[in-house]
Amino acid sequence: MIGRTLAHYRITSRLGAGGMGEVYQATDTKLDRSVAIKILPEVFASDAERVARFAREARVLAALNHPNIAAIYGLEEADGGHFLVLELVEGETLAERLKRGAMHPVDALQIARQIAEALEAAHDKSVIHRDIKPANVKLTPDGKVKVLDFGLAKAFASDPVSALSNSPTMSIAATDAGIILGTAPYMSPEQAKGTVQVDKRTDLFSLGCVLYEMLTGRQPFQGDSLTEVLAGVLAREPDLTLLPVNLNPRIPALIRRCLQKDPKKRWQGAGDLRVEIESILPDPNGLELRSEARPQSVWRTAVFAAACLVVGALIGGIGVLRFRTTTPAKPVRFSFELPEGQIFTRTGRPFIAFAPGGESIVYVQNQQLFMRPMNEATAHAIPGTLLDVSTPFFSPDGQWIAFYSFMDNTIKRIAITGGAPVTICASDPPTGASWTGHRIVFGQGGKGIYEVPDAGGTPKVLVPVDKNEYADAPEVLPDDKTILFTLAKGNGNDRFDKAQIVLAEPGSKDKKVLIDGGSAGHYLPSGHVVYALGPNLLAAPVDLKRSTAGGAVPILESVLRSGSGMAAFAVSNSGGLAYVQSNAGEGTRSLAIAERTGTTRNLALPPGSYDHPRVSPDGKQIVVQTSAEGGTLWIYDLAGTTSIRRLTFGGGSSVPIWSGDGKYVTFQSTRDGKAGLFRQLADGTGAAERLTSVDSNEQEHRPRSWLKDGRTLVFSILRNNDWGIWTIAVPASQKPTVLEDLVGSTQGQPGFSPDGQWLAYESDESGTRYIYVVAYPKTDARKYQISKEPSDFPQWSPDGKELFYYQSVNNKLVSVAIQTRPTFSFGEPVAIPIDMSVQGQTQQYRRYDVMPDGKRFLVLTTNAPLGTRSSPQVRVILNWIEELKQRVPSI
Secondary structure, eight states: OTTOEETTEEEEEEEEEETTEEEEEEEETTTTEEEEEEEOOHHHHTOHHHHHHHHHHHHHHHTOOOTTBOOEEEEEEETTEEEEEEEOOOSEEHHHHHTTOOOOHHHHHHHHHHHHHHHHHHHTTTOOOSOOSGGGEEEOTTSOEEEOSTTHHHHHOOSSOOTTTTSOOSOOOSSSTTBOTTOGGGOOHHHHHTOSOOOTHHHHHHHHHHHHHHHHSSOSSOOSSHHHHHHHHHHOOOOGGGSOTTSOTHHHHHHHHHTOSSGGGSOSOHHHHHHHHHHHTTOTTOHHHHHTSOOOOHHHHHHHHHHHHHHHHHHHHHHHHHHHSOOOOOOEEEEEEOOTTOOOSSTTSOOEEEOTTSSEEEEEETTEEEEEETTSSSOEEOTTOOSOEEEEEEOTTSSEEEEEETTTTEEEEEETTOOOOEEEEEOSOOSSEEEETTEEEEEOBTTOEEEEETTOOOOEEEEOOOTTEEEEEEEEOTTSSOEEEEEEESSSTTTTTTOEEEEEOTTOOOEEEEEESOEEEEEETTTEEEEEETTEEEEEEEETTTTEEOOOEEEEOOBOBOTTOOBOEEEOTTSOEEEEBOOTTTTSBEEEEEETTSOEEEOSSOOBOOEEEEEOTTSSEEEEEEOGGGOEEEEEETTOSSOOEEOOOSSOEEEEEEOTTSSEEEEEEOTTSSBEEEEEETTOOSOOEEOOOOOTTEEEEEEEEEOTTSSEEEEEEEETTEEEEEEEESSOOSOOEEEEOOTTSOEEEEEEOTTSSEEEEEEOTTSSOEEEEEESSOOSOOOEEOOSSSEEEEEEOTTSSEEEEEETTTTEEEEEEEEOSSSOEEOOOEEEOOOOTTGGGOSSSOOEEEOTTSSEEEEEEOSSOTTOOOOOEEEEEETHHHHHHHHSOOO
């Protein structure tokens, strides 16, 4: 990069890096001046909407013409990228100065006054900094203060603007690599909570923190971990006794008012704060106040001084004792909503993890990893992880994240700051994983528990399992040998609630049952195992030496679970707990008929765990699955004259579809332990007929669509970790025939057009899931990409003139006009104003169907009124382990 020219800026040296890109010194060849260049990361620069938003904000920020604010000269574009042109400020940062210790009160007040002047000027233009801290304050050689990166927090926030998107989201230290925005000791309580709109008073809280540190040489809120620091910001008061003893008493009062938890009790404007500082500056030590005191004789002064020394020594001793006495921090609870348009991906796999030290959470959203540091108010995407990922987990030091990539079926690792991921090994999708020392341990379902060096290599079996057993959620216990994991049996969706949490030695098939009934166990240093049972979290005290557990106590309700047993929670060794609350309506969904206008009418059925609804060809009945007994199918007469009727018994049943004549329902069933295909007469008479058997190298079959001849079924096969599209003639006289099955990618959700001449399906062969259409039978290589955004669940209209699909990037149902004669052509996607929030909660099942008239839709809804449903929430409890010890005593 050094020596390269961007537009008319020649880069001369590297200054540093941060979350929002690398910073370089450059020469403006037009004006012959030195500037700072900040190159935006591709994840932001490639987002046209975000760049447009930033350009609007940058114009406002460029108007901040003040001697204490480092200027923004421009937002430029070159070679397909975007970069900021900033004022190059010479000198050291305040953070660098404070490494040498506390400052003289006069110097500290002078710096605070200039920062307040900068804030006053910016606030007058409705610009909030949101990240005042020593690293963002430059001290020039001539004694002037320059506040860096003013207002860029809002500029980098993504639309739509919400309470959270107005909070800091990126690194903005122009010359200090690795400094993160919103560092916990300087963050206001409202920023830390991430639940309210911040205003200019958040900057005044941060300025109070900075002034406190300048006078004491230490931050006002400290702790052994970031969670303790954040708990202090939210719940504790700073220790003002650490301020110099000879200060003007107005200074502690000023700081105390800055650091009020309630914004209404703080200074209400930077101008008022500045005036107060200016009035204190002539008398920082309160000499005028002391001079008003009555003169005393020399001996009385000496006695008083001696007494002060004695009292001071006593107070000092008490202070030392107090400092050495550790009072357990109180639990701090907060939550944050996931931004609109983000959905959990591959919810059958783990998608949330807590760093061992509790400093951050990572989770999977829209096929990418997002990180939410506990010292920031929002999450940010980790560059380099847009790889259709799942199962994130941290390295022991919290500096790396490993994850599984469905793009190439490998386990990878990446630095928490992003970059180029490193492949560790090829693997089937892990059923849970953990990182201990220099090895990674991961589940492989029916194959057992495996391990691989974190530097890469060939996985080897660590703990084998028997036939029909399933290994999940492994972790290595503190003895660095014993493996704790979930052992499930069978293939039903309820197998995890009937599972056992067991202990096993490497290489041994002997397993000691620690907890009978539950899954996703995690051991804590407090001597507890936290695990999931149904939608609840429980904790049990354990004695690992004796391999026993005490009575379990429920600790949380309504934790998100998937049909495959995944529980959306994570814990840190430092005592943090994060979990995803069950989505609105998840498990209490309603069946409804929706008009194209968006008007929705619920059917006369009680709410339930409905999924994958399908309407019969004549439009008189529907079939729907529920989660009861591992999966059951039900028939309902839309006339509403009869009760809903159960169709399947014995073994988990799911993914129902109708035959073309409406006589049969075809479905997947695990009644023999393998997920093959069956069909059952819709009236419930007779026994279910097997259509396919799952081979040894296959995991499951799912039915998708019948050809109009009633003899050809197109279905999906999960084979060697890839979904492919196959057909079979019924009765099965031959083996299945492949239609689309590209190695290393997924092709799924196929559906025949009503005339049987075209096949619509989704595929991620390009790296992103799009909807495609090919001719059937496939006589040539013609393929039409219908969607332009990430999309799922295509479905033809009954007349074949439209193709509907779910646009996952913005949670919409869209329609595309289709013409097949004389040649195939298609139009632009048109959004249909039907609420699709329930669809966004799964990628396994299509939660809508098209009614035979092509004008209405069978959909799933929640009981919450349209437009009032909240986004999925990640709830966090810091210092939770102390509460756990009280509720669940150790054994």
